[in-house]
Amino acid sequence: MSEFDPKEFIASLPRRPGVYRMFGAGHELLYVGKARSLRDRVGTYFAPRNVDPKVRSLTAQIEGVEVTVTNSETEALLLEYNLIKAHKPRFNVVLRDDKSFPYIHLYVEHEFPRLEFYRGAKSAPGRYFGPFPSAGAVRDTLNQLQKLFRIRNCRDSFFANRSRPCLQHQIGRCSAPCVGLIPRDAYAQDIAAAVKVLEGRSDEVNAELEKRMEEAGAALQFERAAQIRDQRAALQRIQAQQIVTAEGQPDVDVFAIVGEAGEYAVSVMLVRGGRNLGTTSYFPRAALAEADEALASFILQYYADAEAPAEVLLGSNLEEAASLSELLSERTGERIEVRHPVRGLAARWVELTRENAVQALRMRLAQRAGLDEMFSDLASMLDLPEPPSRIECFDISHTGGEGTVASCVVFGPDGPLKKEYRRFNITAVTPGDDYGALRQALERRYRHVRAGEVSPPDLLLIDGGAGQVSQVHAVLAELGYGDLTLVGIAKGPERRVGHERLFVYGAPGPVTPEGQTPAARLIQRIRDEAHRFAITGHRRKRARRYNESVLEVVPGLGPARRRALLKHFGGLQGVMRAGVADLTQVAGIGATLARSVYDHLHPGS
Structure with missing residues (x-):
């Protein structure tokens, strides 16, 4: 294969829109980009005046470039998105939060429906409201609706077996349809009102409540009239608490990006029915992309899992706005407007979203500076040649040997890598045999590491002393990872926090961290996170078992x-x-x- 000559290759490129793919050793796809003019865009990477270290790092690895000419910039944008999604090149923008968006689900098949928190594929029957920016926003909304309309929140199996009202009814959070304390039609009215609130039609609900209150008063049902009056007052208080409200406005998503290549923060504000539901911040990996390019790529990935509303507002005047509008409209089958507002309420929403992005990036950089110090101090304390880039920690949780669960948490220079956490339901070991449980978890985990499905850590932490470290090392050696740096964390006298001793495999004696050093804080944080993740899994497993009658x-x-x-x-x-x-x-x-x-x-x- 002839050596890649960028000058000759660039001269052969057309000045047409398209997508370029840069390959490294072994034909590894390093980067995918789009261009209005392929010759001009690809040429910028190899120009002598381009001294950006990230670009230099990329071009030093390039052994070939391939291009695809498209009919339009819109086609190029879509092709770039599909290639990034399929191959996840390491120099491209990647939206790393892999959680699906939370919704409120109304299961309409039941005689007395309930509203519930829902995350996942929208395959179950019923109506979905959202997405919401966070799980907390869903739970706050459900809590308010439950207070307002006294809608049940119990499981159907619990509902079916009640013979008297539960505590939720006694504290005024449920109208007790399970025991017939509310007629079906009255409960249906409450559900309909809650749905209208979720749709942003609060004014209609206020008018309906006023009408029902007057009808109850005319029928001399004064207690019912007073109850509706209190409902209406509570709804008006909630409306008054909204930070930004614009009744009658369509649903809107607002995006703003701040930072520079390699360190961006994107904040997303969700506005539904004119009500600001809050912001969520993301930190896409974008080593090379300019801010506008990174934002366009982010928006396409974001709407791979969420439905686009009628209007998408941007914090900057994006060149790709028209292409994004065309692509999103094709996906939804409805007209989606993508624009940068300069005045009015929409401009204030954009500014608020940008302020949230600035604050999120500031906090992330401060957190990273603290983590860098922790990792460097840990390397110094354990006499490692360089700070570890990947740390794994295992922990075991059970109750009297029952329902044993092992956890594996992963930390990197940016903090916890939660999408790489794993739990292991332990079976076929003697109850209470923590070593047997740990051995099973390690064998299952490192089988995937050996297969290349998971990256191996630079440092492995376990809960235990010298004996446990020796036993675990024997397991790692069997699996082909005997050279892995292995550290046991032994609890201090009387199990006091901050007095732990670290047993490094192969070291002559234990290492005792001094007080609250950065390394000691990092060790405590990782160990506590592993324990939290293990005990949460154990409790869920136990709860499922005990919830079955x-x-x-x-x-x-x-x-x-x-x-x-x-x-x-x-x-x-x-x-x-x-x-x-x-x-x-x-x-x-x-x-x-x-x-x-x-x-x-x-x-x-």
């Missing part, structure tokens, strides 16, 4: 008889307190089945 495993006790038992005794606690003779009083429960139920609820009695 123990009655479901009783032989011969089908759904109808379970419901009869729960209804007769007012819930599972009542069944637990009942004796064999009490159980036989329930229709369909004979003496033999009653004894079986009792023995399952009271093993060893």
Whole structure:
């Protein structure tokens, strides 16, 4: 293969729109870009006046360039997006937060529907409201709607087995449809009002509540009228608390980018029905792209998972705005306007979003400076040749050996890499055998590392002393990772935080961090994060198991008889307190089945 000659190659390029792909050793795709003029754009990378270190780093690795000519800039923008999404070149903009957006879901199939937090593919039947900027925004909205309209928030299985109102009704958060304390039509009115609030039609709800209040008063239903009056007042208070409100405005997304190549912050503000739902900040990896190019690429990736509203506002006058509008309109089948406002409420929204981006970038840079110091101090303390770029930490969580879960958390120079966290449900080990659980987790994890699916760490942390470190090293050696730097974190006297000792495999003795040094704080942070991630998984596993009624495993006790038992005794606690003779009083429960139920609820009695 002949050596790549950039000067000769650039001279052969047309001055037409298209996409260029830069390849390195082994035909690795390094970078994908679009251009209005391929010759002019590609030429800038190799121009002698271009002294940007990131560009120089890229061009030093280039062994070939391929181009695709397109009919328009819009076609080039779409092709660039598809190539980046398919290949994820390391020099390109990558939206690294892989969580789907949170929604509010209304399951309309139930006689008394409920609103619930939802994240994931919108495949379940019902209506979806959102997306929201964060899980917290969803929960705040649900909390307000529950206070306003007393909509149930319980699971359908819980709802079906109630014989008396629960605590939510007693504190005024639920109208108790489970026990018939509200007619179906009245509950449907409350659901309809909540939906209108979510759609930004609060004024209509106020008018309807006023009408219903007057009708209740005319019918001499004064308690009902007072309840509706309080609902209306609460709704008006919530409307008054909105930072920026413009009733009747369409749904809008606002984007603003700040920073420079390699260190951008993008803030996104969601406005629904004229109500500001808050901002979320992202930090796309964009080593080479200019701000406008990075923002255009980010917006296309953002709307791969979210529906675009009727209007998208930008913090700068983007050249690609018309192309973005055309692409988003084609995707949704509706007209999507993409523009940079210069006056009015829209301009204030843009400025507010830009201020949030500036603040987010400032905080990120301050956090990174602190992390750089922590990683450097850790390398010095452990006598490593250079600061680690990837740290993994394992932890085990169980209750008396039951429901064992292992966690693996990953940290890099930017902090926790949460999308690379993993949990392992441990099976086929002796209850309480933490070493056996850790061995199983390591074998499962490093099988993927050996297959090249996961990057190996520079440093591996485990919870334990010299004995555990030796045992874990033996496992790593079997897997082909005996050279990995391995450190055990042993708790200090009386398990006091800040007095840990570090056992480095191969070192003659333990290392004791001095007080609250940057390295000590980093070790504590990573260990605590591994423990949090493990115990959260264990608790969820335990909760799923305990939420399944123990009655479901009783032989011969089908759904109808379970419901009869729960209804007769007012819930599972009542069944637990009942004796064999009490159980036989329930229709369909004979003496033999009653004894079986009792023995399952009271093993060893």
